[in-house]
Amino acid sequence: MIEARGLVKTFGGTRAVDGVSLDVGAGEIFGFIGPNGAGKTTTLRILATLLEPDAGEASVAGRSVRDDPEAVRRAIGYMPDEFGVYPGLRVDEYLDFFAAAYRLPRARRRAVVEDVLKLTDLEGIREKRVEALSRGMRQRLGLGKCLVHDPAVLLLDEPASGLDPRARIEIRELLRELARMGKTILLSSHILTELSDLCTRVGIIEKGRLLASGTPEEILRGLAASRTLRVRVAERLPEAAELLRGVSGVTHVEERDGEAIVLFDGEERDIHRLLRPLVERELPVVAVVPESRDLERIFLRVTKGELA
Ligand SMILES: Nc1ncnc2c1ncn2[C@@H]1O[C@H](COP(=O)(O)OP(=O)(O)OP(=O)(O)O)[C@@H](O)[C@H]1O
Ligand SMILES: [Mg+2]
Numbered sequence: 001m002i003e004a005r006g007l008v009k010t011f012g013g014t015r016a017v018d019g020v021s022l023d024v025g026a027g028e029i030f031g032f033i034g035p036n037g038a039g040k041t042t043t044l045r046i047l048a049t050l051l052e053p054d055a056g057e058a059s060v061a062g063r064s065v066r067d068d069p070e071a072v073r074r075a076i077g078y079m080p081d082e083f084g085v086y087p088g089l090r091v092d093e094y095l096d097f098f099a100a101a102y103r104l105p106r107a108r109r110r111a112v113v114e115d116v117l118k119l120t121d122l123e124g125i126r127e128k129r130v131e132a133l134s135r136g137m138r139q140r141l142g143l144g145k146c147l148v149h150d151p152a153v154l155l156l157d158e159p160a161s162g163l164d165p166r167a168r169i170e171i172r173e174l175l176r177e178l179a180r181m182g183k184t185i186l187l188s189s190h191i192l193t194e195l196s197d198l199c200t201r202v203g204i205i206e207k208g209r210l211l212a213s214g215t216p217e218e219i220l221r222g223l224a225a226s227r228t229l230r231v232r233v234a235e236r237l238p239e240a241a242e243l244l245r246g247v248s249g250v251t252h253v254e255e256r257d258g259e260a261i262v263l264f265d266g267e268e269r270d271i272h273r274l275l276r277p278l279v280e281r282e283l284p285v286v287a288v289v290p291e292s293r294d295l296e297r298i299f300l301r302v303t304k305g306e307l308a
Contacts, residue, residue, distance in 0.1 A: 001024055001025060001026050001028075001060065001061055001152065001153050001184040002022065002023065002024035002030070002047065002058075002059075002060050002153060002184065002186055003022075003023050003024075003058065003059045003060075004020055004021055004022050004023075004043070004046075004047065004056065004057070004058040005021050005056055005057045005058070006019050006020075006021055006055060006056035006057070007019070007020045007021070007043060007046055007053045007055070007056035007057075007058060008053060008054045008055040008056050009039075009042050009043075009046060009051060009053050009054055009208075010054055015207075015208050016039045016042040016208055017039045017042045017043050017046065017053070017208045018039070018207065018208030018209050019056070019208075019209060020039070020043055020056075020205070020208070020209070020210050021056075021210065022203055022210065022213065024184055024186055024201075025184070026152075026182070026184050027179060027182055027183075027184060028179075028184055028185070028200045028201060029175065029179050029185040029187065029198055029199045029200050030185065030186045030187070030199060030200065030201050030202070030203065031187055031188075031189060031195055031196055031198070031199035031201070031202040031203070032044070032186060032187065032188040032189070032202075032203055032205060033188070033189055033190070033196065033202050033203065033204050033205065034188075034190060034204060034205035034206050035190055035206060036190055038190075038205045038206050038207065038208070039205055039207070039208040039209075040157070040158075040188035040190075040205060041080075041081055041157055041188070042208075043205070044078070044155050044157050044186070044188060046058060046065065047060055047065060047072075047076075047155055047186070048072075048073075048076060048078040048155050049065050049069035049072050049073055050078075052066065053065075053066075059072075060072045060075055060076055060153055061075035061076075061152050061153055063075065074149065074151070075151055075152050075153055076151050076152075076153045076154070076155055077143075077145075077146025077147055077149070077151040077153070077154045077155070078146065078154075078155045078156075078157075079142045079143060079145075079146050079154070079155070079156045079157060079159060080157050081157040081158045081161070081188075083142055085130040085131060085133075085138070085141070086130070087129070087130065087131040088129065088131075089129070089130050090126065090127050090128065090129060090130070091117070091122055091125055091126050091127070091128050091130060091133070091141060092113055092117060092126040092127070094130050094141065094145070095112075095113045095116055095117065095141075095144055095145060095148060096109055096110075096113050098145045098148050099112050099113060099148040099149075102148055102149040104148065104149070112148050112150075113148070116144040116147050116148060117144070119144070119147065119174070119177065120140040120141065120143060120144040120147075120174060121140065121170065121174075122137065122140055122141060122144060125137065134167075135162050135163060135167070136163050136164070136166075136167030136170065136171075139159060139160075139163060139167070139171060140170065140171065140174065142159075143156070143159065143171070143174060147178075151183070152182075152183060152184060153183070153184045153185075153186070154178065154183055154184070154185045154186070154187075155186050155187075156175075156185065156186070156187040156188070157187075157188050158187075158188055158189055158190070159171055159175070159187055159195075160172070160189065160194050160195055161189070161190075161191075161194075168194065172195060172198055175187070175195070175198060176198060187199075196216055197216075199216065200215065201213060201214060201215050201216075202214075202215075202216055202219060204219070227263075227264055227265075227266070227268075227290060227291070228261065228262070228263055228264075228290070228291040229261075229262045229264055229271065229274065229288055229289065229290050229291065230259045230260070230261055230262070230287070230288070230289045230291065231244065231259060231260040231262055231274065231278075231285065231287075231288050231289075232258065232259045232260075232285070232286045232287040232288075232289070233260070233278070233283050233284055233285055233286060234284035234286050235284060236283055236284070237255055237258060237259075237260065238255065239281070239283065240260055240278055240283050240285075241253045241254075241255050241260045243277040243278055243281065243283070244260055244262050244274060244277075244278070246277065247264075247273060247274050247277065248273075249264055249265045249266040249270065249273070250262055250263065250264050250265075250274070251263045251264070251265055262274065268290070271288065271290070274288070275288065
């Protein structure tokens with residue numbers, strides 16, 4: 001549903017997007033993850049036909065953003081990172097305004113606005129003025145606005161930014177529901193764990209380049225071959241550390257706070273091999289704790305250039 005090949009966009013001397021290629025299949029939720037200034041918004045704006053790329057090609061729902069921007073616009077719902085609302089309008093009027101802008105016939109508009117209000121859980125505040133909405137409500141309204149023409153593809157720029165945990169869960173549920181309805185979603189975030197559990201695949205972007213992409217599991221496997229374990233012994237730590245250094249696959253051991261911090265290149269099922277020499281020498285092992293290897297840590301390593 002979304003295909004990009006070698007996208008480049010330069011502003012002055014800055015290469016905001018520097019050869020980005022990606023594919024997002026129907027029904028996927030693809031997370032575009034990167035720090036501030038990485039080029040997420042610029043890429044999304046190119047896909048949304050709001051910016052022309054200097055080089056490269058992109059198509060959305062099979063239509064070229066260069067040659068057929070009108071068709072792309074009909075196929076997408078785009079939610080910018082910041083959007084203004086027209087003050088004075090009520091929530092339902094706001095949605096109706098956009099339905100009218102998409103030239104939906106009046107009779108159909110009413111039904112569509114009802115559907116969107118229900119889906120985004122804004123029914124209860126349909127009469128509220130849009131300028132009086134909380135950030136969470138506003139994000140849901142922004143999403144709702146993208147849905148009135150029933151697009152196949154959603155391009156969402158930081159849909160969960162600035163939301164409290166509860167509002168974030170609401171947005172997450174809504175995005176899940178939209179994916180269940182068959183929509184293809186490309187979303188961006190600069191916080192890796194914010195929505196990554198929702199994503200079928202993620203791409204990590206920095207300085208305009210896509211450093212890695214794949215399922216969250218693939219990223220974990222591919223980018224963090226080594227794992228960190230904390231081995232705690234009740235006593236004789238230096239002896240334990242020395243024994244651990246001799247285990248094949250162990251690349252580094254550090255003694256810290258009564259624990260041996262072990263860097264181990266091996267599968268989870270091989271962790272027990274670390275323990276054998278310790279047990280043989282009757283060292284009092286109290287715990288072996290694998291450090292969490294969530295995407296955030298890997299993302300940090302990737303963006304520090306350690307793994308790029
Ligand atoms: N209209 C513009 N004019 C000049 N420079 C721009 C423009 N838009 C973006 N840039 C620059 O391009 C780079 C990428 O910006 P972009 O907004 O795409 O990043 P981002 O990943 O969306 O960051 P953020 O997480 O802060 O939203 C930055 O260096 C930014 O300053
Ligand atoms: Mg941005």
